[in-house]
Amino acid sequence: MDYAVEMLDIRKEFPGIVANDDITLRLKRGEIHALLGENGAGKSTLMGILFGMYQADRGMIKVSGKEVRIGNPNVATKLGIGMVHQHFKLVSTFTVTENIILGSETRKGLVLDVKTASKRIEQLSQRYGLNVDPHAKIEDISVGMQQRVEILKMLYRDAEVLILDEPTAVLTPQEILDLGIIMKNLIGEGKSIILITHKLKEIKANAHRCTVIRRGKTIGTVDVASTSELVMAEMMVGRSVTFKVDKKAASPGEIVLQVDSLSVNNNKKCLALNNFSLEVRAGEIVGIAGVDGNGQSELVEAIAGLRKPESGSVRLKGEEITGLSVRSRIHRGIGHIPEDRQKRGLVLDYTIAENMVLEVYHREPHSKRGILNKAAIKQYAERIIASFDVRSGQGASSIVRSLSGGNQQKAIIGREIELNPDLLIAVQPTRGLDVGSIEYIHRRLVEQRDKGKAVLLISLELDEILNLSDRIAVLNQGERIGVVNASETNENEIGMMMAGVTAEGGGEA
Numbered sequence: 001m002d003y004a005v006e007m008l009d010i011r012k013e014f015p016g017i018v019a020n021d022d023i024t025l026r027l028k029r030g031e032i033h034a035l036l037g038e039n040g041a042g043k044s045t046l047m048g049i050l051f052g053m054y055q056a057d058r059g060m061i062k063v064s065g066k067e068v069r070i071g072n073p074n075v076a077t078k079l080g081i082g083m084v085h086q087h088f089k090l091v092s093t094f095t096v097t098e099n100i101i102l103g104s105e106t107r108k109g110l111v112l113d114v115k116t117a118s119k120r121i122e123q124l125s126q127r128y129g130l131n132v133d134p135h136a137k138i139e140d141i142s143v144g145m146q147q148r149v150e151i152l153k154m155l156y157r158d159a160e161v162l163i164l165d166e167p168t169a170v171l172t173p174q175e176i177l178d179l180g181i182i183m184k185n186l187i188g189e190g191k192s193i194i195l196i197t198h199k200l201k202e203i204k205a206n207a208h209r210c211t212v213i214r215r216g217k218t219i220g221t222v223d224v225a226s227t228s229e230l231v232m233a234e235m236m237v238g239r240s241v242t243f244k245v246d247k248k249a250a251s252p253g254e255i256v257l258q259v260d261s262l263s264v265n266n267n268k269k270c271l272a273l274n275n276f277s278l279e280v281r282a283g284e285i286v287g288i289a290g291v292d293g294n295g296q297s298e299l300v301e302a303i304a305g306l307r308k309p310e311s312g313s314v315r316l317k318g319e320e321i322t323g324l325s326v327r328s329r330i331h332r333g334i335g336h337i338p339e340d341r342q343k344r345g346l347v348l349d350y351t352i353a354e355n356m357v358l359e360v361y362h363r364e365p366h367s368k369r370g371i372l373n374k375a376a377i378k379q380y381a382e383r384i385i386a387s388f389d390v391r392s393g394q395g396a397s398s399i400v401r402s403l404s405g406g407n408q409q410k411a412i413i414g415r416e417i418e419l420n421p422d423l424l425i426a427v428q429p430t431r432g433l434d435v436g437s438i439e440y441i442h443r444r445l446v447e448q449r450d451k452g453k454a455v456l457l458i459s460l461e462l463d464e465i466l467n468l469s470d471r472i473a474v475l476n477q478g479e480r481i482g483v484v485n486a487s488e489t490n491e492n493e494i495g496m497m498m499a500g501v502t503a504e505g506g507g508e509a
């Protein structure tokens with residue numbers, strides 16, 4: 001068999017946890033091989049070992065049949081292994097070309113040979129259908145395009161094996177389809193791809209085989225075409241799962257959030273949200289659907305107090321809060337699961353315990369007369385950790401940076417739900433979560449609703465919006481295209497509205 005890479009019986013331990021427990025993964029040349037596993041299962045660790053970022057405690061790696069030692073990422077690069085990380089590693093003020101050649105520059109005499117590099121990048125871009133302008137600045141191009149720059153960076157270094165770590169988590173639906181085509185182009189030219197993803201649909205659409213790991217152990221490798229999504233999901237979490245959210249009809253009460261004629265600028269001082277009005281009542285989940293970048297972030301930030309609107313007002317339980325600070329909004333009952341867990345959601349170098357009290361450390365029992373009560377904080381954090389199944393090596397004292405992405409997300413959601421807010425703003429709450437955790441988080445959001453709380457859900461996942469929401473507001477270019485009852489609409493109608501086709505109907509409450 002022609003294997004591009006074989007990872008055999010790989011073991012890696014971190015303090016308090018066996019992240020990889022004799023994992024075996026064999027990547028055939030020319031295949032797209034999905035790596036599936038629940039949050040914290042050990043996928044990133046395994047790929048980190050293949051890319052030379054970590055050293056395995058035990059086990060063997062073969063590249064094209066030959067045993068190798070990958071001491072650092074430079075060795076991996078020389079062996080033809082490239083990786084696109086979950087969080088891109090690009091310099092935003094540099095051009096595409098400058099980013100790609102960074103670290104492998106060639107010179108003509110003393111001068112950097114940018115011209116030859118640009119030409120080669122253009123050729124590569126064309127050959128693989130990447131459509132990247134080598135002269136564009138990173139800060140001016142979309143996230144999807146930035147990802148392609150990362151792919152180009154690997155191709156420029158002659159990578160034969162490409163590792164993509166949750167590549168679609170940050171992409172729009174169209175960009176996801178485009179990436180599928182790009183991956184096919186890549187394997188068409190003989191490259192091999194390891195695709196880390198939680199999205200079973202994407203595995204079905206793109207991958208040939210799939211290796212499933214659970215709690216650091218290999219569960220098996222399956223042929224994707226002949227294995228159902230449900231079977232893969234069950235292999236991953238070790239129990240049966242449902243994809244449907246089980247909820248009864250909502251019984252909305254009084255208005256909790258009232259947004260009136262809100263207009264908000266974006267960072268470039270352009271109007272991103274235009275004259276937007278919406279109300280969310282106690283006991284209902286209102287979803288905001290829209291293609292990324294249509295004013296969702298600005299709306300959320302204006303409600304949470306992170307951005308000043310140009311005009312309009314925000315009321316919470318009848319009280320005008322438009323000018324209030326973030327802290328006083330939290331105090332009045334707003335919880336916020338932010339879009340970017342690492343920038344806004346957590347302080348990565350703090351422990352889980354410290355992160356769990358970021359919004360309440362100044363209150364009893366967490367502190368008294370300015371002195372923190374560490375024991376009370378630990379206890380509080382441990383309760384959240386247990387109830388949201390946040391997995392880490394050292395419990396409440398683990399540094400958040402060492403947690404897997406999905407476990408970081410679960411910690412944030414736990415923290416915000418623990419506040420028991422009257423209004424919970426949940427932005428992409430299940431981004432990067434495995435199906436088992438998604439099922440759990442969805443249940444908790446519905447539980448908040450059933451307790452009589454208001455939930456505002458912003459998500460790019462149309463399935464999530466349709467499954468969870470009672471009403472759905474659709475945003476297009478900063479404007480409210482319409483509000484529909486979730487039970488009376490479908491994916492097609494919402495999709496049309498997201499594209500700007502007006503269909504105010506279905507009944508605004």
Ligand SMILES: Nc1ncnc2c1ncn2[C@@H]1O[C@H](COP(=O)(O)OP(=O)(O)OP(=O)(O)O)[C@@H](O)[C@H]1O
Nearest residue numbers: 014019039040041042043044045402403404405406
């Ligand atoms: N540098 C580190 N130090 C300590 N523990 C770590 C480190 N890196 C990972 N871990 C732990 O190892 C386990 C596996 O983490 P890993 O990031 O490999 O999971 P994952 O499958 O990629 O998860 P996710 O889907 O949530 O990103 C986790 O429990 C994590 O907390």
